[in-house]
Every structure is written in structure tokens, then in C-alpha cells.
Amino acid sequence: MLKFDLVVVGGGTGGSVTADALAKVGYSVCVLDQKTREEMGEKVCGDAVGKHHFSSLEIAPPKGKELDNKILGIDVFSPDSETVFKIKGEGLHGFVIDRLMFGQRLLKNALDKGVELFDRTLVLEPIFKDGFVIGVEAKNFRENKRIKIFGKAVVDASGMAAVLRKKMPIDWGIERKISAEDIEICYREIRETKKSIEDPTFLKIFLNQKISERHNWYRRGQTAFADPQRLNNNKVAGWLKLILLLYGAYLVFRFPFHEYFRQALYPKL
Numbered sequence: 001m002l003k004f005d006l007v008v009v010g011g012g013t014g015g016s017v018t019a020d021a022l023a024k025v026g027y028s029v030c031v032l033d034q035k036t037r038e039e040m041g042e043k044v045c046g047d048a049v050g051k052h053h054f055s056s057l058e059i060a061p062p063k064g065k066e067l068d069n070k071i072l073g074i075d076v077f078s079p080d081s082e083t084v085f086k087i088k089g090e091g092l093h094g095f096v097i098d099r100l101m102f103g104q105r106l107l108k109n110a111l112d113k114g115v116e117l118f119d120r121t122l123v124l125e126p127i128f129k130d131g132f133v134i135g136v137e138a139k140n141f142r143e144n145k146r147i148k149i150f151g152k153a154v155v156d157a158s159g160m161a162a163v164l165r166k167k168m169p170i171d172w173g174i175e176r177k178i179s180a181e182d183i184e185i186c187y188r189e190i191r192e193t194k195k196s197i198e199d200p201t202f203l204k205i206f207l208n209q210k211i212s213e214r215h216n217w218y219r220r221g222q223t224a225f226a227d228p229q230r231l232n233n234n235k236v237a238g239w240l241k242l243i244l245l246l247y248g249a250y251l252v253f254r255f256p257f258h259e260y261f262r263q264a265l266y267p268k269l
């Protein structure tokens with residue numbers, strides 16, 4: 001039987017740091033993630049992170065290829081872009097990082113301390129006994145079999161998926177579902193720019209519907225992250241954006257697009 005002191009579901013930022021911290025003080029820990037080990041840490045993200053997080057968690061700050069840029073503050077542009085508020089100070093110092101390399105480092109820190117990784121393992125259900133969560137049931141795609149893993153404690157670090165949290169009994173008082181009004185759909189575009197970015201040590205936030213429409217689709221917020229070293233990378237094709245938006249809308253609203261298209265194409269079926 002697979003048994004650990006701590007079972008961590010999800011090896012993103014939260015899961016990797018938790019596993020690392022508990023393994024460091026001598027607990028036996030495992031991390032389960034649906035991704036392959038090589039994919040873990042990859043995420044649609046603004047890639048900006050405050051310096052204080054590294055000091056408070058006692059993690060070495062990023063360097064080398066993991067560090068894209070040091071950040072000293074934020075330029076906030078007014079809706080007409082005429083006024084720029086420069087916000088700076090020690091509390092706003094931070095980094096633009098390579099998200100995948102950062103995630104891989106956090107994971108490696110944990111694995112180096114003896115944490116066991118089950119990658120390509122999709123967690124399906126919590127296992128309950130006598131009013132406690134004592135483990136999880138998962139599908140391990142590496143070995144193509146269902147497994148059960150038990151722990152003295154189980155951590156749900158599956159992020160937005162909340163795979164365990166949403167299956168907790170109602171009377172435990174745990175918020176199970178994030179309401180639709182608290183969810184926003186985002187995608188990220190990396191664009192080539194004709195002009196070089198003025199002062200890349202300052203992130204730029206545009207409170208401008210026109211700019212934000214082109215850079216990000218946020219329901220309310222209008223944030224565009226300038227990532228100077230990566231702006232020369234690939235572009236996202238229009239159709240890909242559409243697919244991402246439809247998929248995002250499907251995930252959030254469960255709108256049955258396939259039914260809609262089927263009825264449009266084959267109305268008599």
C-alpha cells in the first residue's frame with residue numbers, strides 16, 4: 001500500500017513549496033500531478049513575482065536563465081494614457097521570471113529532499129474514513145492503472161481545479177465552488193514590438209480598454225505585462241485564440257458548444 005505522512009495533490013507553486021517545506025523537517029511526502037514532470041510549472045501567467053516572497057519562504061531568488069528581468073516598480077497608465085503613475089519602492093521590487101524554469105526549480109527543491117513524485121497522475125476522488133480525508137484515488141497514466149495513496153494529511157494544491165475541495169461534505173463548511181462572478185477568463189499573447197520597451201524595469205498596467213482589448217481579455221481588469229526578452233517569440237494565431245476562448249468559456253460556464261455546432265450543422269439529428 002502507498003502510504004506517506006503527507007499527500008500533496010498538485011505540484012504547482014503551492015504544492016511544490018508545501019512538499020519541500022514538510023520534507024525538509026523530516027516528513028515523508030508525495031506529490032501527484034496530472035502533468036509530466038517536464039511540464040510542471042508551465043502556466044499562463046504574467047510571470048511577475050515579488051522579491052519578498054523569496055525572502056519570506058527562504059527560497060533563493062531567480063538567477064541565470066530563470067531571471068528575465070529585475071523589476072523596480074509599476075507604471076500605471078490612465079485611460080487616455082496621458083498620465084502615468086509611477087509606483088515604486090522596496091515593497092514592489094521583484095522579478096520577471098521564466099515560469100516553467102521557476103516551477104521546475106521549486107519542484108526539484110522538493111524532490112532533492114526525498115519527495116516522491118507521481119506525475120501523469122490524475123487525482124479523481126478523496127478517500128474518507130471516520131470523518132477524515134485519509135487519502136486519494138487517482139489514475140496513473142504512466143502505468144495506466146488506478147491507484148490509492150494514503151496519508152496522515154492530504155493537501156489540495158490543485159489550484160483552480162480544487163479537485164478535493166469541491167468534494168468535501170457540505171457540513172464541513174469548506175467553500176467548495178468558486179462562484180462564476182469571481183472567475184475571469186484570460187489568455188496571453190506575446191507580441192513583437194517595433195519600438196523597444198522604455199524602461200523594462202517597470203511593469204506597465206494600462207487602464208485602457210483599447211490597449212487591454214488587444215493585449216488581454218479581462219472582464220474588468222486591464223493589465224498588460226511587458227516581457228521584453230520574450231516579445232520576439234511566437235504569435236498566437238487568431239483561430240487558436242478563438243479555440244482558447246471557447247474552451248475557457250466551456251470550462252467556466254459549461255456551455256455545450258459541441259451541441260450548438262452539431263445542431264447548426266445537422267439540425268435534423
Ligand SMILES: Cc1cc2nc3c(=O)[nH]c(=O)nc-3n(C[C@H](O)[C@H](O)[C@H](O)COP(=O)(O)OP(=O)(O)OC[C@H]3O[C@@H](n4cnc5c(N)ncnc54)[C@H](O)[C@@H]3O)c2cc1C
Pocket residue numbers: 009010011012013014015032033034035040041043044045046047048049050121122123124157158159160161162163186187
Ligand atoms: C493569467 C494569469 C496571470 C497570472 N499572473 C501572475 C503573476 O504575474 N504573478 C503571480 O505571482 N501570479 C500570477 N498568477 C497567479 C498564479 O499563477 C497562481 O496564483 C499560482 O499558480 C497558484 O499556484 P497553485 O500551486 O495554487 O496552483 P497551480 O499553479 O495552478 O498548480 C496546480 C497544479 O495542480 C495540478 N492539478 C490540477 N488538477 C489536478 C488533478 N485532478 N490531478 C492531479 N493534478 C492536478 C495542475 O496540473 C497544476 O500543476 C496569474 C494567474 C493567471 C491565471
